Amino acid sequence: MAEQITERPLVSVDLQETEENRGLINAIEADNPDLVINHFPGVIKLQAPGRLLISRESVEAQLGRTWETHEFQMAIITLSGNVSEWDEDRIVISWGPRVDDEEDED
Amino acid sequence: MTTTAPNQAGKKSAGKPKKLSMKARYSALTRDLDWEPSYVSEQEMYPHTQYEGIKIHDWSKWDDPFRLTVDAYYRYQAEKDKRLYSVLDGFAQGQGHLTLSEAKYLNAMKVFLSGVTPLEYAANRHFAYMARQFNGPGPRFAALCQSIDEMRHAQTEIHTLSNYNKYYSGMHNFIQQHDRVWYLSVTKSYFDDALSAGPFEFMIAIGFSFEYLLTNLLFVPFMSAASFNGDLPTMTFGFSAQSDESRHMTLGLEVIKFILEQDEANVPIVQEWVDKWFWRGYRVTGIVAQMLDYQLPRPVMSWKEAFELYFEQQMMGGLFPDLALYGIRPPKHVEQAIWEKDHLSHWLHDTFYQFSHAANFTTTVPDEEHMEWLSQAYPDTFDELYRDKWEEMRKLDEEGKRFTYPGLPQLCQVCQIPMTFPQHGNPHLKAQFTSEYEGEHFNLCSDGCKWIFEREPEKYRQAWLPVHQIYQGNCGGPTIPDVLKWYGVQEGDNGEYVGSVDQKNWVRWHHQIEDKLGTSSEIEETLEAEGVHAAVKKIEEA
Amino acid sequence: MPTLALYDYTVHPSRSAQELYGDDMLVNIWQKDDNFFACPCAVRVPKAMTWQDFYQTQFLPYVSASPRTTGDETYAWHLDDAPFTPEDSKTLDELGVHHKHTLGFFKA
Numbered sequence: 227m228a229e230q231i232t233e234r235p236l237v238s239v240d241l242q243e244t245e246e247n248r249g250l251i252n253a254i255e256a257d258n259p260d261l262v263i264n265h266f267p268g269v270i271k272l273q274a275p276g277r278l279l280i281s282r283e284s285v286e287a288q289l290g291r292t293w294e295t296h297e298f299q300m301a302i303i304t305l306s307g308n309v310s311e312w313d314e315d316r317i318v319i320s321w322g323p324r325v326d327d328e329e330d331e332d
Numbered sequence: 333m334t335t336t337a338p339n340q341a342g343k344k345s346a347g348k349p350k351k352l353s354m355k356a357r358y359s360a361l362t363r364d365l366d367w368e369p370s371y372v373s374e375q376e377m378y379p380h381t382q383y384e385g386i387k388i389h390d391w392s393k394w395d396d397p398f399r400l401t402v403d404a405y406y407r408y409q410a411e412k413d414k415r416l417y418s419v420l421d422g423f424a425q426g427q428g429h430l431t432l433s434e435a436k437y438l439n440a441m442k443v444f445l446s447g448v449t450p451l452e453y454a455a456n457r458h459f460a461y462m463a464r465q466f467n468g469p470g471p472r473f474a475a476l477c478q479s480i481d482e483m484r485h486a487q488t489e490i491h492t493l494s495n496y497n498k499y500y501s502g503m504h505n506f507i508q509q510h511d512r513v514w515y516l517s518v519t520k521s522y523f524d525d526a527l528s529a530g531p532f533e534f535m536i537a538i539g540f541s542f543e544y545l546l547t548n549l550l551f552v553p554f555m556s557a558a559s560f561n562g563d564l565p566t567m568t569f570g571f572s573a574q575s576d577e578s579r580h581m582t583l584g585l586e587v588i589k590f591i592l593e594q595d596e597a598n599v600p601i602v603q604e605w606v607d608k609w610f611w612r613g614y615r616v617t618g619i620v621a622q623m624l625d626y627q628l629p630r631p632v633m634s635w636k637e638a639f640e641l642y643f644e645q646q647m648m649g650g651l652f653p654d655l656a657l658y659g660i661r662p663p664k665h666v667e668q669a670i671w672e673k674d675h676l677s678h679w680l681h682d683t684f685y686q687f688s689h690a691a692n693f694t695t696t697v698p699d700e701e702h703m704e705w706l707s708q709a710y711p712d713t714f715d716e717l718y719r720d721k722w723e724e725m726r727k728l729d730e731e732g733k734r735f736t737y738p739g740l741p742q743l744c745q746v747c748q749i750p751m752t753f754p755q756h757g758n759p760h761l762k763a764q765f766t767s768e769y770e771g772e773h774f775n776l777c778s779d780g781c782k783w784i785f786e787r788e789p790e791k792y793r794q795a796w797l798p799v800h801q802i803y804q805g806n807c808g809g810p811t812i813p814d815v816l817k818w819y820g821v822q823e824g825d826n827g828e829y830v831g832s833v834d835q836k837n838w839v840r841w842h843h844q845i846e847d848k849l850g851t852s853s854e855i856e857e858t859l860e861a862e863g864v865h866a867a868v869k870k871i872e873e874a
Numbered sequence: 875m876p877t878l879a880l881y882d883y884t885v886h887p888s889r890s891a892q893e894l895y896g897d898d899m900l901v902n903i904w905q906k907d908d909n910f911f912a913c914p915c916a917v918r919v920p921k922a923m924t925w926q927d928f929y930q931t932q933f934l935p936y937v938s939a940s941p942r943t944t945g946d947e948t949y950a951w952h953l954d955d956a957p958f959t960p961e962d963s964k965t966l967d968e969l970g971v972h973h974k975h976t977l978g979f980f981k982a
Contacts, residue, residue: 235650240552242571267632268559268567269552295354296404300411303555303574304548306646308654309397309582314354321654384878530878683912721910728941738939739915742902742976745890750913762913764904764976766954772888773974775902788877793888800890803900803918 234276236262237307237319243270247301249288250280257284269303277320278307358399363392366469378467384530387595391468394590398579405477409484412572416488419568424495430845433561433629435838436829438500439693440554440627441493441566446506446692447519447619448550449489454523456482458534465531471590474583481576488572492565500834501824502692509692512807512819514741514798515619515684518748521795522616526609528791532591533605539584541609544651547577548642550620553633557624560632585651592658599659608787610663611780615747618680625677625706626684626698634709639673665780668756674710675759678718679752685725686737687750690812692821694829697726717759734828740799744777746784746792753777769793831864839864843871892973897921899973901928901966903936906952907980910940914976925969926962937979952978 239254241247243265254272255261257279264271272278285293295317311318352360369377381388422428432438459479466472497503510516526537555570588606591598621635633641652662681695688695698706703722706714728735741750745767755763756779765776769789776782785792801807808818816826824833836859843855851874859867877883892899899921904914917932938945951958953969954976960969971977 235653236645237650238646266553266556268571269556296408299398299408299575299579301575302578303571304552305578305581306650308585312354312397312399321650380880383880533878679912686912724910724941733941735941737912737915738936739917741912742904742914742916752913760909761906762904762909764914764954764978766976772891773972775974775976790884790886791877793890794886796889799916800900803916804894 235321236273236275237278237305237321238271238273239278239305239319240269240271240303241301242303243268250285250293250298250301253284253288254278254280257281276322277318280317280319282315354399358396358401361401361403362396362473363469374467378465380465380531381467384532385601386532386591386598388467388591389594391466391470393593394468394470395586396470396474397582397586400474400477400579405480409480409576412575413484413488416492416565416568416572420492420495420565423565428562428564429496429499430841431562435500435834436694436696437561437563437627437629438496438834439502439695439829440557440623441496441563442502442506442693443619443623443627444554445489445493445503446509446513447516449486449493450507450510451519451523452482452486452489454527455538456480456486458527458538462531462534471587474586478576478580478583481573481580485569485573485576488569492569495565499837501822501832502694502826502834504822505820506692508820512798513690513692515687515691515749517796517798518619519616521748522612525612525791535584535587536591536602536605537609537612539580540588541584541606541613543577543580544584545610545643545647546613546617547581548646549617549635549638551577552642553624553638554620557628557630557632560630561628588655588660589658592655592660596659603660604787606660607664608784611665611669611778611784612747614669615749615777615781618676618749621677622681622684625709626681626695626702627693629702631702631705631709634706635677636673636710639670644670664783665778668778668780671756672753674713675717675754678710678714679754680749682718682721683741683750683752686735687741689736689827690816690819690821692819692825694825694827694832694834696829697722697729713759729828729830736827740802742775743797743799744781745774745795745797746776746781747778748795748797749777751775751777835864836867839867839871843867846871849874890974895973899966901932901971902974902976903933904976904978905937905940905943905980906978908940908942910942919966921967921972922965924963924965925960928966929960929962933979948982949979950982952980954978 241251243251247270251270251272255263258272258274260275261278262273264273280295280298282293282295295312295314298317305319307319307321309317310320310322368374375382456479459475459482462475463472463479466475493503510520523538526534526542529537551570551574555567555574558564558566558570588602591602621639624633624635624638625631648662648666652660684691684693685695685697703714703719707719710718725735743749744751751762751764753763755761763778765778765782767774767776767782767785767789770793772793774785774789774793776785798807802810802815808814829835840856840859844852851870855867855870858870890900895918897920898918900916900918902914902916905911915936917936919928919932934945937943937947951960953971958969958977
């Protein structure tokens, strides 16, 4: 199983390593068990095989306040992968074909 | 959109208006503001989106994953600026420039300010054009946001670096120098090439190839290095810009997938653009390679390491397998770029060293500790191929014969970089490619640049090559001093770092801070009479 | 593939054409067996300059600026990719050295 996972191309987000982002980083760590973490000056690089999830609920639990998924824009430096979902509850970064989402088909 | 308008909310019958979902809000605030033209045809309204041969059948299939709306956009951008400006203020008030790793660190910022910042402004202009010219409201709105972002980047970069301009040379004339200085034509012509292409090609050139494929190499290790070299403001503007950059990357990826999904006939057109713009962009990022490896007194990540992480792993390992589903293969000539990762910065910094008398920055031979770092970062190449020449340069310098190149360089017709690149696979022999077009002979640095030239020779023959223009008499006069005057280069901007105005000031200011013995005037005299080395020795003895 | 445009794009002239240099032209000088110089150099010379003058006024100052060569060495030549045999009294033009051509040299 582990081998299969590592064969999936890594998706990645780089975040500013600040006190303010600590809760967000902890939440991502908790929600993505296969996360690989690297530190560079001022930067924390989070990589996961195939898919990476950022969940509003987990971030709010870490921060103890309400958190809008839009706030993720304040923390992110770069990413590798598609933003395949972004709504009020979660952000998913993954590789793979685009998923058509019904709500936009108005 | 009516449910959120405050003046109507009160008129609703009972309770609070229901908040729209993020997707519904995005749709209401972007798509629903679009209209179909009635008194002109769609083609008359959007005349630039057909001639490149790209076929779009349904513009509504465009998706913006960020679901960005105007109100959210300005709210977050304002917050980003607020954070940046508080850092700038604190740094300026606290004489933060004195806490940099070394004055010569700022050479990297001089290259950045004159080479990259004007590109941000050019991007602002061209994304504003995209925001008018695309048929679909989704890409128009995304382009509008990017246009405003790019203006913010240009302004915040200028504002951030303006504090250094008060104390250090080489930054006072960056806009004119961007248009004139020989090596800056590399970045300028790259962007001009994109601006003068059609809207879809521009999106693949800048939105995809630059923002998605290559921009990480420019910003991420570089801003991390700013942090490592005590340059908090640059780190902050860099990361602030990068937070927009991830939106731009997403737009770049969205645009390529959207075009590819719209019509199979688009695939070969896009593939050629990916091939062309990968190589164009890659050649430009060579300037970053030498910044990372040579211009940072405290290097943090080598070009090779950055290339492996942000290009080979993320793009070759992640993006291109994904794009294969759409019929896109990795760019032509990428194998050469991968081979060059062990060499690139050494060739280019050698070139910068030999020509820094004609530039807006200073250079110096890397010290022993720095060479040791290079040797560890490049175990297969540095000691074998590049160390000896730096030792030779150091010896010449110690003998009072600091080497500067005796003439003007031969330039590549496409990338405009001096022809310093060796043949693919053979670091010992420089590459020379040629092409003929309508009876004229052209010189090119690589297979990649030759391929690009021969696709559109009628475009690249118009290139404004600095060396050719100097020889035509268009750059202030025939001699180097004439040209430097025309560049707006002043005393202290160029040449050797050791003994330069910036280094002398650095020694002077730091001695003043530490001056418990009251020897400032003595040091001052030594500096003037005997130079930097003697002054530093005197400080150490005290 | 021609440059795509909304109009006839072939009308824009070269900014490096020989005509822009009057009776002169640009020639590149490239040391092929040593990489001390970061790149080849470009010089502007009369088409009617003799090889001897070219050697004395362009080549020697250049090659002797490298700490690795003095100019006293004997050199063999290439014109672009092909072997090239200079003759002192002939002009560059007569020798087939034209605008933006590259003269490569290496120790014979």
